[in-house]
Amino acid sequence: MAKNHKDISMAVIRRLPKYHRYLKELLDREVYRISSKELSLMMGFTASQIRQDLNNFGGFGQQGYGYNVEELYKEIQKILGLTTNYNTVIIGSGNLGQAIANYTNFQRFGFKLMALFDTNPKLIGMKIRDVPIFDIDELQEFIDENKIDIGIICTPKEFAQDIANKLTKAGVSAIWNFAPIDLKVPEDVIIENVHLSDSLFILSYLLSNQEE
Numbered sequence: 001m002a003k004n005h006k007d008i009s010m011a012v013i014r015r016l017p018k019y020h021r022y023l024k025e026l027l028d029r030e031v032y033r034i035s036s037k038e039l040s041l042m043m044g045f046t047a048s049q050i051r052q053d054l055n056n057f058g059g060f061g062q063q064g065y066g067y068n069v070e071e072l073y074k075e076i077q078k079i080l081g082l083t084t085n086y087n088t089v090i091i092g093s094g095n096l097g098q099a100i101a102n103y104t105n106f107q108r109f110g111f112k113l114m115a116l117f118d119t120n121p122k123l124i125g126m127k128i129r130d131v132p133i134f135d136i137d138e139l140q141e142f143i144d145e146n147k148i149d150i151g152i153i154c155t156p157k158e159f160a161q162d163i164a165n166k167l168t169k170a171g172v173s174a175i176w177n178f179a180p181i182d183l184k185v186p187e188d189v190i191i192e193n194v195h196l197s198d199s200l201f202i203l204s205y206l207l208s209n210q211e212e
C-alpha cells in the first residue's frame with residue numbers, strides 16, 4: 001500500500017531526486033522495467049534499500065517483473081511536486097545568479113524564472129536569456145503583480161537576511177538560499193539551503209583518504 005506522502009520520512013524524500021534522475025535516464029533509453037538489483041547496481045544503493053524506499057509508493061514492484069519505470073517516475077515526480085509550475089525570482093544577479101538564470105533545465109521541470117533583481121546600476125536593465133534584471137526596490141511591487149512562489153537568494157551573505165525579510169513580507173512561500181548564512185524566516189516559509197562546498201569537501205576527504 002502506498003503511504004500518504006506526508007508520512008514518508010525526509011531521509012527517503014532526500015533520496016528521491018536521485019531516483020528521479022536515474023529513472024528519467026532509463027526512460028530516455030527506452031528501458032521500461034527494471035529490477036531492484038539492476039537499479040542498485042546503477043545507483044549505488046543496496047537492493048534492499050531500494051525495495052524499502054520504493055515500497056513507500058505502493059505496488060510498483062512485482063515479483064519476477066521488477067519495477068515499472070514509467071509509473072515509478074511519474075509517482076516520484078508527483079511526490080516531488082514536479083507536476084506543478086512555480087514562478088521564481090533571483091535576488092543577486094552576479095556570477096551565481098546569472099549562472100542559475102542561464103541554466104535552462106530548471107524550466108523543463110516547471111520552475112519559471114520571472115525576473116532577477118540587483119542593486120548594481122550596471123546590471124539593472126540588462127536581460128539574461130530574455131529575463132529582465134530589475135532594481136531591488138521594485139521587488140515588492142513585482143511580487144504583488146506576479147504570483148511568485150520561490151525566491152532564490154544569490155547575494156553576499158550580509159544582505160541575505162534583509163532579502164529574506166523582503167521576500168517573506170511580499171508573500172513568497174519558499175526560499176532557495178545560496179548565501180552561506182542561516183536565515184530566520186516565519187514558520188510557514190520553506191527554506192532550502194545549498195552549499196556546493198559541502199560536496200566539494202567530501203570530495204576532498206575522499207581524495208585525501210584515497211588508498212595508496
Ligand code: NAI
Pocket residue numbers: 091092093094095096097117118119120123136154155156157159163177178179180194195196197
Ligand atoms: P557576486 O558578487 O558575483 O554577486 C552578488 C550580486 O549581489 C552582485 O551583483 C551584487 O550587486 C548583488 N547584491 C548585493 N547586495 C544586494 C541587495 N541588497 N539586493 C540585491 N542584490 C544585491 O557574488 P557570487 O559569486 O555570485 O556569489 C553570490 C552569493 O552566493 C554569495 O553569498 C556567495 O557566498 C554565494 N555562493 C554560494 C555557493 C553555494 O554553493 N551555496 C556557491 C557560490 C557562491
